[in-house]
Amino acid sequence: MSTAVAHPNIALIKYWGKRDDDAILPLTGSLSLTLDVFPTTTTVTLDAAADGDAAVFDGIAATGAAAARITAFLEIVRAAAGVRTPARVVTRNSVPTGAGLASSASGFAALAVAAADAYGLGLDERALSRLARRGSGSACRSIIGGAAIWHAGHDDATSFAEAVPSPALGMVIAVVDAGAKAVSSREAMQRTMRTSPYADAWVRATAQDLDAMMDALARDDMTAIGELTESNALRMHAAIMGSRPPIRYLAPQSIALFDAAAQLRAEGLEAYATADAGPNVVLVCRDADVDDVRDRLAERAPTVRLVAAHAGPGAHLVPDASRSG
Numbered sequence: 001m002s003t004a005v006a007h008p009n010i011a012l013i014k015y016w017g018k019r020d021d022d023a024i025l026p027l028t029g030s031l032s033l034t035l036d037v038f039p040t041t042t043t044v045t046l047d048a049a050a051d052g053d054a055a056v057f058d059g060i061a062a063t064g065a066a067a068a069r070i071t072a073f074l075e076i077v078r079a080a081a082g083v084r085t086p087a088r089v090v091t092r093n094s095v096p097t098g099a100g101l102a103s104s105a106s107g108f109a110a111l112a113v114a115a116a117d118a119y120g121l122g123l124d125e126r127a128l129s130r131l132a133r134r135g136s137g138s139a140c141r142s143i144i145g146g147a148a149i150w151h152a153g154h155d156d157a158t159s160f161a162e163a164v165p166s167p168a169l170g171m172v173i174a175v176v177d178a179g180a181k182a183v184s185s186r187e188a189m190q191r192t193m194r195t196s197p198y199a200d201a202w203v204r205a206t207a208q209d210l211d212a213m214m215d216a217l218a219r220d221d222m223t224a225i226g227e228l229t230e231s232n233a234l235r236m237h238a239a240i241m242g243s244r245p246p247i248r249y250l251a252p253q254s255i256a257l258f259d260a261a262a263q264l265r266a267e268g269l270e271a272y273a274t275a276d277a278g279p280n281v282v283l284v285c286r287d288a289d290v291d292d293v294r295d296r297l298a299e300r301a302p303t304v305r306l307v308a309a310h311a312g313p314g315a316h317l318v319p320d321a322s323r324s325g
C-alpha cells in the first residue's frame, strides 16, 4: 500500500496541443507553478485476489471512461514492473474535479508516485514526471515543486518536467464556476488542433513565449512574467474559440476578472490574469503581494470565491499513511 500527495499546477505558458496522443507528447514546452492548495491524496494497494482494478474517487466508485483511464495508466506501470496484479486506487480530491482547476494534473501526479511505489519501480523525479505525463500531460509538472518547465522533447524519454529558477510567485484563484465543464480539455485540445485556423500560429507563438518567459524569470522581471502569462493565456483561448464547432471556456465573469487585474495594475499592484480550460481565472503576482491581490480583488468581485496560493511541493509519498495499513 502506497500513498502519495500532489498539488495542482497552473501554467504561465500553456500546454495546448499534442504531437502524439498516445504517448502524450506536446507540440510545445510549457511552464507552470505547482501550488500549495487543493491537494490530491491517492492510495494504491495491490490486490492479487481482485478480478481487475478498482478506483474510488471521493468515496464514489469510478466507472466507464474514468475507470478505463486509470486502468490504462496502471497498465503502463505494470508493463514497466513486469507484474500483472490488479490494484485498488482510492483518491481524495480537495479540488472540484473537471472544473478547470487542474484536478487531472494533481490526480495523475499522485497516482504516478503512489503506483510506481506500490509496484516497486524505483523511479527518480524525471522518470516519475514522464510516467505522470502518460496519464495527463500537465501532470508531469505537478511532480515538480514550485516553478517547472515541461520540455516538449521529441520522444517519451525527452518529454518531462524539471524545476526552473524563479522569483517567488503567488497566485489568487477565482472560482467562477466549480461545476464540470461541457467539453473536456482533452477533446477540446484535439478539436483545436484539427479545426482551428489559429492552431499553427498558437504553436509557433508559444515556443517563443516559453523562451521569453525563461528570460523574464531569470531577470526577475515581474512585468514581463505577467504580461507573457496573460497574453499566452488569451492566445490559447483565441485558438480554442477558433475551433468548429466552437468552444468557449471564458464566461462573462471570467472577462470581468481579467479587467479587474488590469485595474489593480493601474493602481500600481502588479497582478496578471490567466485561465485554463474553464471559466475560473487565476491572478499571478509576486508572492509577497498575494494577500493584497486577494483583498483588492474581493472588493471588485465580492461574490467570487477567492483562494490565495503560494508555491507548493512536488508530488511525494506520505510514508506514515502507507504504513498505517
Ligand code: DP6
Pocket: 010, 011, 013, 014, 015, 016, 024, 030, 104, 105, 135, 136, 137, 138, 139, 185, 186, 189, 275, 276, 277
Ligand atoms: C489548459 O493536461 O488536462 O490546463 O494531456 O489531454 O490530459 P491531457 O490534457 P491536460 O491539459 C491541460 C491544459 C491546460 C493548460 C496547461 O495546464 O498547460
